[in-house]
Amino acid sequence: MAAPAPILRMSGIGKQFPGVKALDGVDFRLLPGEVHALMGENGAGKSTLIKVLTGVYDIDAGEIELEGRRVAFSSPLAAQQAGISTVYQEVNLCANLSVAENIFIGREPRRLGRIQWKKMRRRAEEILSRLDLDLDVSAPLSSYSLAIQQMVAIARAVDIDAKVLILDEPTSSLDAGEVAQLFRVMRRLKEQGIAILFVSHFLDQIYEISDRMTILRNGTLVGEYLTSELSQVELVGKMIGRELADLEKLEGRPPAREAAPLVEAELLGRTGAIEPFTLTIHEGEVVGLAGLLGSGRTEIARLLFGADHAGTGALKIDGQAVSLRTPRSAVARKIAFCSENRRAEGLIPDLTVRENIILALQAARGWTRPIPRRKQDELVDKYISALNIRPANPEQLVRNLSGGNQQKVLLARWLILEPRLLILDEPTRGIDVGAKAEIQRLVAELSDGGMAVLFISAELEEVLRLSHKVGVLRDRRLVAELDNDESLTTDRLTETIASGAIS
Amino acid sequence: MTSVTGLLDLRRTVPQKYIPVMVTAGLFIAMFVAGGIRYEGFATGQIILNVFIDNAFLLVVAVGMTFVILTGGIDLSVGSVVGLSTMISASLLKDGWPAFGVMALVLVIGAVLGLGMGAIIHYFEIQPFIVTLAGMFLARGLCYTISTDSIPIENSTFTAIAQTRVDLGGDMWVSPSVLIALVVVLAAAYVLHYTRLGRNVYATGGSEQSALLMGLPVARTKIAVYTVSGFCSALGGLLFAFYSLSGYGLSAVGMELDAIAAVVIGGTLLTGGSGYLLGTVLGVLVLGLIQTIISFEGTLSSWWTKIFIGLLLFAFILLQRLITARRR
Structure with missing residues (x-):
């Protein structure tokens, strides 16, 4: 099959930021009717390439050609008008407006300045039906799930006569069913000849949907490949520039030692959040929590951290009954919680790495006893090198770090407190394979050192690789507690999640 | 139990977005019926029309406030701008200016004040609360540079408007101010629902960030709502001048709070993005009817009005909280 002429061609693209060469001589092309994955670690230059485009x-340096004509866009709006639309990870729509309005606002059909609502609704329905979606277009957007909202964003994007659609990590907060729905829509658009640029950290999704991929590393082009001709192992090797040995090393974890129970939850529950559950976490044990989005994983973590009040049941730490009324009392008992939402609930982007790391320790000491600067530098340097935070500059603002490194800063903040139980809620979401492996290795080391870890992740392989024991959640209920032995596989976990019973 | 299932049915048949407005409408009807049962001569059409007559200026000011609150902002300067408008009108009329020239000038001054505050809020990214607080002091202070005393208005056009009765038949009448206020309400409702500016107001209130990324003119929209509010305050000031036939530096002190209360009781979310002009009209009516009931009661001091408004505000803020919590 002769390849059609590319609709978009970028050649020799270079982009310099103060002190960093973000892109250096990158070539990229996009064919009509293909899904093209842009791959690379965090900081490899994916976002910069998209932003340049x-x-x-x-x-x-370099030039961009759209349909054979040289272009340079001055703003996202100009790019949109030329036919390049972008849908970001966070849905950038107004949830208070109706579905139809979200598709059309800014270019509503009008007559004499009067918005024609009927026509707008009818056209919205047409556009959505082209994407196989049947929605009530006059309902507010907030009444639909995040996945649907994302698809409405896509509908808005393609209605502007899009030739190129850029999807920047659209799947990171969707569950499996929603991802499947999104992929159906993407295939439909592909058939219509739209070129789709897709960014995702989930390798399985890349292999399911993309036809071709371009790999970047450190701002340079590694190469362009057909997805069908590149194995996952080769792909990861090219992305991180080294073999997967690091990841493999974790296989075959030593079984948890018989240790004293650290945290015992008995019929702990909270109405509307999580059904009463019983869970014991031993010292040095990694307990994984598996389940779909919204199945109650985070709710368990919040109860154990005192962020929510338990309605029923009892909690024992070290065999002593306690009631955690606030996160403060949990911290006092050496429990730490890295939340899922690191931007909103954890890090303060305008403070430096050092200030962010020192925050929890300072809070635990109280504001009247500031930590001496020398002690701060010492601690921060230690954790920056232990966690391999890059750039290794404690005075860098956290907002300038990549996602993986932000996550490490958040981890460092809690590790400084030397917790006995570390709760990690989706610590590896949205970060690249290299950083992921580092965080996983760290979890393993910590637990070998006697720290108990409650590890929450949507990626079953990861849960399986790290955990000694896996709790399975479904519909806000802890349905099973499985020992991680030879017989436990991702298939069995998936089945348990799906059926709600131990298979 | 039956009331609970009744509410559930209601929620299934009526879109959730209309519930706050319907609650306010229900409250208004209940107050009217209760008043009719309790007091003789209460349940007449003229009672409601009197509420309109006595609150036409508040209604106009509240319309402007609705625009601002829909974008998630607040305008504390409206009461002072009302006061300033009455002062400017009264003093210029005393100097022999023509009535319509005065009206036009006052409206322009109000709109320009609003435009200025909107521009400062947007371009310097300062909290609307602070900027309009400054505007409030500024406008109030300007009143006293004109005069510290009350200035009577004796202009023939103004007195004619003040004394005209528009008969509606059946012994019922309204003042021209009511008609002006209703025209403002209808025009504003049209703008909010049927024009791009109106939809951009809702979008900006829903999520300013998203509105920007969707390519909407957020800057223009934000500045426009404060201009609208300034214009409405000036118009409200003119209506207040018709109503009181005087200009006084202390008039309409605290009216910004009445306007905000009316908008909130009308079901508009203070965080922006949700609400209807009909709700604001009902909010003003509820506030007015409370005053009427208290004057009918006779023995209660007028401070009871404030107490009831306070209680109502609490109730409505809680209601909004419940509705938004359920939506999540």
Whole structure:
């Protein structure tokens, strides 16, 4: 099959930020009717390439051609008008407006300045039906799930006569069913000849949907490959520039030692959040929690951290009954919680790495006893090198770090407190394979050192690789507690999640 | 139990977005019926029309406030701008200016004040609360540079408007101010529902960040709502001048709070993005009817009005909280 002429061609793209060469001589092309994955670790230059393409940044070198014509966009709006639309990870729509309005606002059908609501609704329905979606277009967007909202964003994007659709991590907060629905829509758009640029950290999804991929590393082009001709192991090797040995090393974890129980939850529950559950976490044990989004994983973590009040049941720490009324009392008992939402609930982007790391320790000491600067530097340096935070500059603002490194800063903040139980809620979501492996290795080391870890992740392989014991959640109920032995596989976990019983 | 299932049925048949407005409408009807049962001569059409007559200026000011609150902002300057408008009108009329020239000038001054505050809020990214607080002091202070005393208005056009009765038949009448206020309400409702500006107001209130990324003119929208509010305050000031036939630096002190209360009782979310103009009209009516009931009661001091408004505000803020919590 002769390849059609590319609709978009970027050649020799270079982009310089103060002190960093973000892109250096990158070539990229996009064919009509293909899904093209852009791969690379965090900081490899994926976002920069997208931002250069959509006119958020200027380019310092190279040129962009759209349909054979040289273009340079001054703003995302200009790119949109030329036919390049972007849908970001966070849904950038107004949830208070109706579905139809969200598709059309800014270019509503009008007559004499009067918005024609009927026509707008009818056209919205047409556009959505092209994407195989049947929605009540006059209902507010907030009445639909995040996945549907994302698809409405796509509908808005393609209605602007899009030739190129950029999907920047659209799947990171969707569950499996929703991802399948999104992929159906993507295939439909592909048939219509739209070129789709897809960014995702989930390798399985890349292999399911994409036809071709371009790999970047450290701002340079590694190469362009057909997805069908590149194995996952080769792909990861090319992305991180080294073999997967690091990941493999974790296989074959030593079984948890028989240790004293650290935290015992007995019929702990909270109405509307999680059904009463019983769970014991031993010292040095990694307990994984598996289940779909919204199955109650985070709710368990919040109860154990005192962020929510338990309605029923009892909690024992070290055999002593306690009631955790606030996170403060949990911290006092050496429990730490890295929340799922690191941007909103954890890190303070405008403070430096050092300030962010020192925050929890300072809070535990109280504001009247500031930690001496020398002690701060000592601690922060230790954790920056232990966790391999890059750039290794404690005075860097956290907002300038990549997702994986932000996650490590958050981890460092809690590790400094030397917790006995560390609760990690989706610590590896949205970060690249290299950083993921580092965090996983760290969890293993910590537990070998006697720290108990409650590990929550949507990725079953990860849960399986790290945990000694896996709790399975379904519909806000802890349905099973499985020992991680030879017989436990991701298939069996999936089945348990699906059926709600131990198979 | 039956009331609970009744409420559930209601929620299934009526879209959730209309519930706050319907609650306010229900409250208004209940107050009217209760008043009719308790007091003789209460349940007449003229009672409601009197509420309109006595609150036409508040209604106009509240319309402007609705625009601002829908974008998630607040305008504390409206009461002072009302006061300033009455002062400017009264003093210029005393100097022999023509009535319509005065009206036009006052409206322009109000709109320009609003425009200025909107521009400062947007371009310097300062909290609307602070900027309009400054505007409030500024406008109030300007009143006293004109005069510290009350200035009577004796202009023939103004007195004619003040004394005209528009008969509606059946012994019922309204003042021209009521008609002006209703025109403002209808025009504003049209703008909010049927024009791009109106939809951009809702979008900006829903999520300013998203509105920007969707390519909407957020800057223009935000500045426009404060201009609208300034214009409405000035118009409200003119209506207040018709109503009181005087200009006084202390008039309409605290009216911004009445306007905000009316908007909130009308079901508009203070966080922006949700609410209807009909709700604001009902909010003003509820506030007015409370005053009427208290004057009918006779023995209660007028401070009871404030107490009831306070209680109502608590109730409605809690209601909004419940509705938004359920939506999540």
